[in-house]
Amino acid sequence: MRVVLLILAMAWPGCVAAAPCVGAALDRPLPGAMDARQVSVDVPTARFPGLWQQGRVDGLTYRIFGDGTAVLSDDPGAPRWQVRIECAAATCRTTATGVPDAGADRIADALGRCLMGQDVTAADLRRAAPAFPTGLSNDVPDRGRSLPPAAALATAAGQAPRRAVAQCMPDPALFGDTPAQTVQRMLLAAGQDPGPDDGVLGARSRAALRAALGPGSDADVPHAILALLAMRCGG
Known part of the structure; x- marks a missing residue:
């Protein structure tokens, strides 16, 4: 495990000094995420480069990988759409497959900032900023409506x-x-x-x-x- 973490710390794109907002070992939960967990495989593949963090934000599934990329989708198993975020130096590029849900671009932008080592908040990782506090989770019905x-x-x-x-x-x-x-x-x-x-x-x-x-x-x-x-x- 120590060898894997050492490789991760050295392999962020563009040799960016700052680790992502979830830590170089991807062991710090993304702010506001539900079911956030660290996942690893013994033999990395092109799709899953060895180590990643996975969870849900505002009802969507995210994965932050150890190679400095991230993927946002509507479903982890059989997604209708997904957005891939790749960051290098001071810029990030997003590539969408399918038609992302409204507001997914806002979360993708926040994931890009996280990859660049910038702080993000739970409010940044929502499809739309809440109009009022309810104390309810992000997965309740009608979360996009302006209800009292x-x-x-x-x-x-x-x-x-x-x-x-x-x-x-x-x-x-x-x-x-x-x-x-x-x-x-x-x-x-x-x-x-x-x-x-x-x-x-x-x-x-x-x-x-x-x-x-x-x-x-x-x-x-x-x-x-x-x-x-x-x-x-x-x-």
């Missing part, structure tokens, strides 16, 4: 948003960076003790959730958020 927070929560839980919107507008401070953190804040506002506001739905948070909503309520976080919202709004 209560409507977005209801939509994510698979229910019509109009009823939640009609009841009240929740305090924006209740919406955290993740669904788990949003649950924790809503539980605290409801008089429960979910533990630290850290976005980790541990045993203490789950116990508080069951105390507020009943047995089994900790199994479905989006529905739990909607139920807590309904409680807060008097529904």
